[in-house]
Amino acid sequence: MAGSDKNDSKDMIARTVVRNITDLARLAGVSPGTVSRALAGKTLVNARTREKIEALAREHGFRPNQMASGLRRQKTGVIGVVIPLGHDTRQQISDSFFMTLLGHLADELTLHGYDLMLRRVVPDEDADWLDRFIGSGMIDGVIVIGQSDQFERIEDVAEGYRAMVVWGNHQEGQRHCVVGTDNRLGGRLAAERLIAAGATRLAFLGDTGPIEFAARFAGAQDVAARMGLAPVLPLVTHLSPDRASEEIAGHFERHGRGIDGIFAATDTLAALCLTELRACGLRVPEDVRIIGFDDLPVARHTVPPLTTVRQDIAAGAHSLVDLLLRRLAGEQTESLVMPPELVTRQTA
Amino acid sequence: MAGSDKNDSKDMIARTVVRNITDLARLAGVSPGTVSRALAGKTLVNARTREKIEALAREHGFRPNQMASGLRRQKTGVIGVVIPLGHDTRQQISDSFFMTLLGHLADELTLHGYDLMLRRVVPDEDADWLDRFIGSGMIDGVIVIGQSDQFERIEDVAEGYRAMVVWGNHQEGQRHCVVGTDNRLGGRLAAERLIAAGATRLAFLGDTGPIEFAARFAGAQDVAARMGLAPVLPLVTHLSPDRASEEIAGHFERHGRGIDGIFAATDTLAALCLTELRACGLRVPEDVRIIGFDDLPVARHTVPPLTTVRQDIAAGAHSLVDLLLRRLAGEQTESLVMPPELVTRQTA
DNA sequence: GTGAAAGCGCTAACAC
DNA sequence: GTGTTAGCGCTTTCAC
Numbered sequence: 001m002a003g004s005d006k007n008d009s010k011d012m013i014a015r016t017v018v019r020n021i022t023d024l025a026r027l028a029g030v031s032p033g034t035v036s037r038a039l040a041g042k043t044l045v046n047a048r049t050r051e052k053i054e055a056l057a058r059e060h061g062f063r064p065n066q067m068a069s070g071l072r073r074q075k076t077g078v079i080g081v082v083i084p085l086g087h088d089t090r091q092q093i094s095d096s097f098f099m100t101l102l103g104h105l106a107d108e109l110t111l112h113g114y115d116l117m118l119r120r121v122v123p124d125e126d127a128d129w130l131d132r133f134i135g136s137g138m139i140d141g142v143i144v145i146g147q148s149d150q151f152e153r154i155e156d157v158a159e160g161y162r163a164m165v166v167w168g169n170h171q172e173g174q175r176h177c178v179v180g181t182d183n184r185l186g187g188r189l190a191a192e193r194l195i196a197a198g199a200t201r202l203a204f205l206g207d208t209g210p211i212e213f214a215a216r217f218a219g220a221q222d223v224a225a226r227m228g229l230a231p232v233l234p235l236v237t238h239l240s241p242d243r244a245s246e247e248i249a250g251h252f253e254r255h256g257r258g259i260d261g262i263f264a265a266t267d268t269l270a271a272l273c274l275t276e277l278r279a280c281g282l283r284v285p286e287d288v289r290i291i292g293f294d295d296l297p298v299a300r301h302t303v304p305p306l307t308t309v310r311q312d313i314a315a316g317a318h319s320l321v322d323l324l325l326r327r328l329a330g331e332q333t334e335s336l337v338m339p340p341e342l343v344t345r346q347t348a
Numbered sequence: 349m350a351g352s353d354k355n356d357s358k359d360m361i362a363r364t365v366v367r368n369i370t371d372l373a374r375l376a377g378v379s380p381g382t383v384s385r386a387l388a389g390k391t392l393v394n395a396r397t398r399e400k401i402e403a404l405a406r407e408h409g410f411r412p413n414q415m416a417s418g419l420r421r422q423k424t425g426v427i428g429v430v431i432p433l434g435h436d437t438r439q440q441i442s443d444s445f446f447m448t449l450l451g452h453l454a455d456e457l458t459l460h461g462y463d464l465m466l467r468r469v470v471p472d473e474d475a476d477w478l479d480r481f482i483g484s485g486m487i488d489g490v491i492v493i494g495q496s497d498q499f500e501r502i503e504d505v506a507e508g509y510r511a512m513v514v515w516g517n518h519q520e521g522q523r524h525c526v527v528g529t530d531n532r533l534g535g536r537l538a539a540e541r542l543i544a545a546g547a548t549r550l551a552f553l554g555d556t557g558p559i560e561f562a563a564r565f566a567g568a569q570d571v572a573a574r575m576g577l578a579p580v581l582p583l584v585t586h587l588s589p590d591r592a593s594e595e596i597a598g599h600f601e602r603h604g605r606g607i608d609g610i611f612a613a614t615d616t617l618a619a620l621c622l623t624e625l626r627a628c629g630l631r632v633p634e635d636v637r638i639i640g641f642d643d644l645p646v647a648r649h650t651v652p653p654l655t656t657v658r659q660d661i662a663a664g665a666h667s668l669v670d671l672l673l674r675r676l677a678g679e680q681t682e683s684l685v686m687p688p689e690l691v692t693r694q695t696a
Numbered sequence: 697g698t699g700a701a702a703g704c705g706c707t708a709a710c711a712c
Numbered sequence: 713g714t715g716t717t718a719g720c721g722c723t724t725t726c727a728c
Contacts, residue, residue: 020705031715036707046713065485067419068705071720076415078465078486099447106468115486116466117426120454137413137721138426138463271649278651301619303626303651368721379699384723394697416721419704485705 018060027060028053039064078115079324080139081105084129085122086148086210096268096296097313098145101167104317105143112325114140123150130157134164141324143167147178147211165324167316169212170337177327178335179319181311183212186340187219190263190291190309195227197289197348199261203233205248205273206265213265216293220263233259237269244269248276260288261348267292267299267308274302274347289348304346311340366408375408376401387412426463427672428487429453430478432471434496434558444616444644445661446493449515452665453491460673462488471498478505482512489672491515495526495559513672515664517560518685525675526683527667529659531560534688535567538611538639538657543575545637545696547609551581553596553621554613561613564641568611581607585617592617596624608636609696615640615647615656622650622695637696652694659688 018024021039025032030049038045038053045053057063070076083098102118109116117139121129130153134142141163147154151174154166158176166178194202202224204217220232233255237247248269264270270292274284282288284304292299295310315338323333366372369387373380378397386393386401393401405411418424431446450466457464465487469477478501482490489511495502499522502514506524514526542550550572552565568580581603585595596617612618618640622632630636632652640647643658663686671681 021707022705032705033707033716034714036705037714040707044713049713061479061483063480063483063485065419065705067415067424067485068720069707071413071415071419071722072705072707074720096444096447099444099450102447102450102466103468106466110468118450118454118464118466120451120458131409132411135409135411137411137415268645275649297616298646298649301623301646302649369723370721380721381700381723382698384721385698388723392697397697413721416704417723419706419720420722420724422704 016060018056018062021064024053024056024060024062028056036064075140076138077113078117078139079109079321080117080119080133080142081145082119082121082130082133082142083145084148084150085120086124086150096298097266097294100296100313101145101317104314105320108317108321112321123148123153127153130154134161141165141328143320143324149209149211151211162327163324165320165327165333167320169215170335171211174335177323177333178337179316179323180212180337181316181340182337183215183340184219184222186293186309186311187216187221187263188223189219189340189342190216190293191220191223191232191261193291193307193342193344194261194263194289194348195223195229197261197285199289199348200229201233201259202229202261202263203235203251203255203259204263204265205235205251206237206269207239208234208236216263216265232263235262239266239269245272245276248273249279252276252280262288262290264290264292267294267296267306270306270308270347271298271302274306284347291348295343299343299345302347307345307348308343309340310343312338364408366404366410369412372401372404372408372410375404384412423488424486425461426465426487427457427669428465428467428481428490429493430467430469430481430490431493432469432477432496432498434471434498444646445614445642448644448661449493449665452662453669456665456669460669471496471501475501478502482509489513489676491668491672497557497559499559510675511672513668513675513681515668517563518683519559522683524683525671525681526685527664527671528560528685529664529688530685531563531688532567532570534641534657534659535564535569535611536571537567537688537690538564538641539568539571539580539609541639541655541690541692542609542611542637542696543571543577545609545633547637547696548577549581549607550577550609550611551583551599551603551607552611552613553583553599554585554617555587556582556584564611564613580611583610587614587617593620593624596621597627600624600628610636610638612638612640615642615644615654618654618656618695619646619650622654632695639696643691647691647693650695655693655696656691657688658691660686 021035022032025035035053038050106116119133123129144166147168154176166176168178168180169183170178204220206213208214208217224232235251237244264273270290277284277288284290292306292308295308299306299308319336326333369383370380373383383401386398454464467481471477492514495516502524514524516526516528517531518526552568554561556562556565572580583599585592612621618638621638625632625636632638640654640656643656647654647656667684674681
């Protein structure tokens with residue numbers, strides 16, 4: 001319809017394909033700047049002009065290129081989420097905990113108009129993982145899920161880069177802004193509950209390497225010492241279900257009868273443990289008490305239902321995003337340590 | 349150290365901060381083009397020049413801006429992964445299935461040098477979800493996880509956009525390239541197993557709306573009809589654990605004794621169902637047989653362990669990425685329908 | 697093997 | 713309220 005004669009005839013054919021703001025501007029008979037303003041929803045555009053431009057954009061399914069826009073505005077509208085995998089390379093991302101957190105993060109970020117770029121990294125193979133991500137120019141900020149064994153590296157980066165928030169454990173006097181549960185307190189709650197349920201010989205099931213887990217273990221140890229019990233026995237396992245099951249079985253063979261209270265580093269491990277315990281003919285909670293950590297959905301559906309220490313993952317995700325956005329806005333922010341909560345079900 | 353006198357004195361202070369390729373070029377005493385070539389690993393650079401540039405880049409922690417590079421090269425190195433949420437808005441991303449798939453996708457994409465941009469969308473609120481993502485200019489291709497109730501929209505888009513692969517159900521003659529399990533066959537396997545285990549009055553637990561689930565239901569229906577049994581009774585629930593539990597309880601109140609074989613749309617639902625069944629005092633598998641779908645980790649840890657229909661999620665992720673990359677390379681690709689596998693444990 | 701120069705598509709001064 | 717213009721940081725011909 002709008003076929004005018006102002007255009008060069010060689011343009012006639014290509015005219016319907018709108019590749020950029022300039023094409024659209026030509027169609028609308030305005031300048032690229034105006035199209036940009038109209039599509040960005042700025043006020044400084046005549047209502048009729050805007051309508052016309054919007055109609056044209058819709059008609060041609062045109063959307064401004066985010067890369068170009070990002071380059072020009074020096075912001076991308078993307079937040080990076082990075083999951084460092086420690087020694088226990090595989091599988092961790094399948095862990096229900098990470099995934100639940102990620103789901104909530106996706107929601108929160110979307111709510112604020114940000115996209116989420118996900119990266120799994122293996123720090124052992126790529127010492128530069130964090131700088132690389134930050135320096136890529138693809139993200140406006142980064143959320144690190146779990147400190148793994150990278151506390152120091154994160155500290156280093158935090159010194160020169162403000163747009164970062166970390167899910168993990170809080171250390172006295174640390175530089176990086178962290179959101180997480182008070183793991184040590186959680187460990188105390190767990191041990192106290194095991195003892196209250198009649199246990200006297202405690203064990204900690206899981207990897208004590210990651211700092212979060214080390215804190216949980218330490219918390220349990222606090223209580224054992226205070227109560228005059230033997231030290232909590234660390235039963236080291238990997239985190240992936242396949243290897244963990246075997247390892248748990250091995251531990252029971254060696255220490256089986258010497259343990260009557262198990263604090264598992266995560267619910268996943270606790271659930272596995274429950275299965276192994278049953279296989280050994282041990283009754284829960286009569287012979288052995290067991291308590292998990294996280295309060296994942298699985299905890300409600302083990303048999304018997306799992307007593308556990310709850311972390312509020314949704315609240316954590318909310319806070320991570322909230323703090324990050326504030327930092328993006330230039331605010332100074334404190335770390336947030338959330339209280340864990342004992343959820344008493346039937347295993348302890 | 350390297351303080352030379354060739355530079356304008358006004359540059360002396362700012363010299364150490366390297367913001368872009370041009371800064372680095374100045375430091376190295378070469379042109380921006382050469383730096384670009386060196387850092388991109390092209391062959392056409394003198395070895396010594398390259399080393400010098402790389403050393404300088406390392407020293408200053410410089411990395412080329414991906415947005416600028418992407419804009420210029422018209423490719424981003426990012427693959428979009430989008431999860432359309434149907435009516436059952438909340439929670440689905442927390443579902444272990446999606447999350448497992450996502451984990452594998454992240455691995456596969458990383459392996460091929462791509463980043464992953466994750467987006468959850470609610471098609472009901474944003475009819476334009478797919479075009480918007482594709483048109484954003486931020487991604488080189490898109491993987492859609494689950495067709496939800498958006499089969500038609502995906503078909504429409506597939507007509508004009510090649511760089512898309514979808515996880516879901518395959519329909520005769522469809523246009524979009526899909527990877528998924530033969531859901532109907534899976535449904536048949538499930539029903540056959542329930543019947544072989546002694547069930548005669550079958551029910552399907554879950555939402556029959558999503559096309560994948562509808563196919564599973566249809567498969568079960570096929571078998572019921574063939575065997576001359578009453579039609580499979582659909583027990584409709586939401587997918588989120590919280591609501592599902594209640595709904596399941598409600599169904600049992602109404603139909604409790606009239607059902608002796610349950611095919612649950614997912615393992616998650618099956619696990620919930622098991623708990624409810626126990627609460628009702630029904631024995632599994634003596635009174636009621638039950639079978640799930642997916643073979644998620646949870647299936648091994650329910651009590652009794654869950655019989656289920658296995659989908660190979662890792663293989664699926666691998667194929668999704670493989671097919672997408674081929675399409676990116678201009679290849680024509682067929683859909684891939686993978687065979688489900690019955691995993692017999694103790695609930696049927 | 698390297699430099700110069702022209703953009704990728706967009707936005708934000710700055711004019712008018 | 714709108715047009716013009718100068719880049720954002722990079723890659724890639726095209727010369728030499």
